[in-house]
Amino acid sequence: MASNEPTKKLDVARGTPRGASMPTPPRATPPARPAPKRVGPFEFLAQVRDEGRKVTWPTRKETVVTTVMVFIMVVVASIFFTLVDQVLRYLVTLILGVGA
Numbered sequence: 001m002a003s004n005e006p007t008k009k010l011d012v013a014r015g016t017p018r019g020a021s022m023p024t025p026p027r028a029t030p031p032a033r034p035a036p037k038r039v040g041p042f043e044f045l046a047q048v049r050d051e052g053r054k055v056t057w058p059t060r061k062e063t064v065v066t067t068v069m070v071f072i073m074v075v076v077a078s079i080f081f082t083l084v085d086q087v088l089r090y091l092v093t094l095i096l097g098v099g100a
Contacts, residue, residue: 039047058066092098
C-alpha cells in the first residue's frame with residue numbers, strides 16, 4: 001500500500017500537514033496528600049469505641065426473628081434443591097438407562 005504523505009493537505013494556519021501526530025500535553029499531577037496522622041494503640045481503641053457507639057444495634061427480639069428466618073430459609077432451600085436433584089436424577093436415568 002502506497003503512502004499518502006505527499007498528498008496530505010497543509011493546514012494554512014499552522015503550516016503542518018493534517019493528521020500529523022501532535023505531542024500530547026503533559027498531565028497535571030494531582031496535589032500531594034498529607035501523610036495520615038499516626039495514632040497510638042490506646043487512641044485507636046478509643047476511636048473504635050466511639051464508632052461502636054454510633055452503630056444502631058438490633059434488639060434481642062430482632063436478632064431472634066432474623067435468626068429463625070435464616071433457619072427457615074435454609075430448610076426451604078434444602079428441600080427445593082433435594083427435589084430438583086431427584087427430578088434431574090430421574091430424568092437422566094430415564095434418558096440414559098443407567099442404574100436400571
